[in-house]
Amino acid sequence: MELRQLQYFMKVAQKEHVTQAAEELHVAQSAVSRQIHQLEQELGVDLFIQKGRNLQLTPVGHLFCKRVESLMKELDQAVAEVHEFLNPEHGEIRIAFPHSLGIHLIPTVVSEFKKEYPNVKFRFKQGMFPSLIRDVISSEVDLAFISPFPEKHDQVKGDIVLTEELFAILPPNHTLAEEESIHLNQLKDDKFILFSEGYSLRPIVWQACSEAGFSPEIAFEGEETDTIRGLVAAGMGVSLLPEMAFFQSNPLQPSRVRISEPKVTRTIGLIHRSDDKLPLVAQAFRNFLLQYFDLHRGDCE
Structure with missing residues (x-):
């Protein structure tokens, strides 16, 4: 499982549309579809179902989405902390x-x-x-x-x-x-x-x-x-x-x-x-x- 797969998954879950997700990610639609397919294969479940022209999360997709959302927030925080660590003119000092x-x-x-x-x-x-x-x-x-x-x-x-x-x-x-x-x-x-x-x-x-x-x-x-x-x-x-x-x-x-x-x-x-x-x-x-x-x-x- 790769970080890119999770990022693409979260964007598709947010937009409920592969084309729109691809546009915001600035990648080809086929690349998004391929990463989602590989992720579903690795997990052994369907994360999305087709509803007209849109994609909707399956019940297990909703469960997975909540976990990934929390994980991505933690990752964003970790990246921010690294930037703060490296930049003495910004960031946060915790003092007691x-x-x-x-x-x-x-x-x-x-x-x-x-x-x-x-x-x-x-x-x-x-x-x-x-x-x-x-x-x-x-x-x-x-x-x-x-x-x-x-x-x-x-x-x-x-x-x-x-x-x-x-x-x-x-x-x-x-x-x-x-x-x-x-x-x-x-x-x-x-x-x-x-x-x-x-x-x-x-x-x-x-x-x-x-x-x-x-x-x-x-x-x-x-x-x-x-x-x-x-x-x-x-x-x-x-x-x-x-x-x-x-x-x-x-x-x-x-x-x-x-x-x-x-x-x-x-x-x-x-x-x-x-x-x-x-x-x-x-x-x-x-x-x-x-x-x-x-x-x-x-x-x-």
Whole structure:
């Protein structure tokens, strides 16, 4: 069975007429008839029946047509993906990232990249650390920003693009709200608002509190920086958030105070599959990102 046979079959099924199908295919009518006959012989069934001057699909022809239609769509998509792979100025980049990077970082770098590659499309996906790893391994995405950076992983590899400081965020009326910097153990008696289990910032905050000599008492748990920031601003507790979490316009804001001891940071990396060659368009974006963060490293750290 040849691809040409399937293409001719689908065109005849669409036009219900060999002559019209041949005209659209820019081939002789006899060539279309011959390919359809050979296909029917190979399958051992009649795919069409004559109805006046037209051809109509038989019941088994209808069944075969549905399968071939799906197959041809998949083939067209595969061809499109190959073209996208080979052309770094077009195509689609599939990238995943944690929610906290979607507030400022992702819009910024994508906007900058689009200045050079205006025809490139993006497909975005947000997730937590485990799902980001899974999406890269399963090829659901080409690239993923992730925090913390997985230093050792058999199936993904990448680069640390920046290290970001975490700040204490306090209710505006907190006794330490006006301080330039504090030791984290000064918050040992406060109730904490943390990210839920599975979010990468939670163990970072927990480890920092442990280094400061206490275990945080959790008052609330949340899944978005906006929620945590809002609860702190409303006086429900304290928390630690990275600097990127403060790019917003909500008028209800907590106070932000630098932590001098212990130093609390998170690494942000850009990863991809270890055993896979990136499409050229995704590789172009990766190269752009590495250059971008290298150029702006002083601004980000």
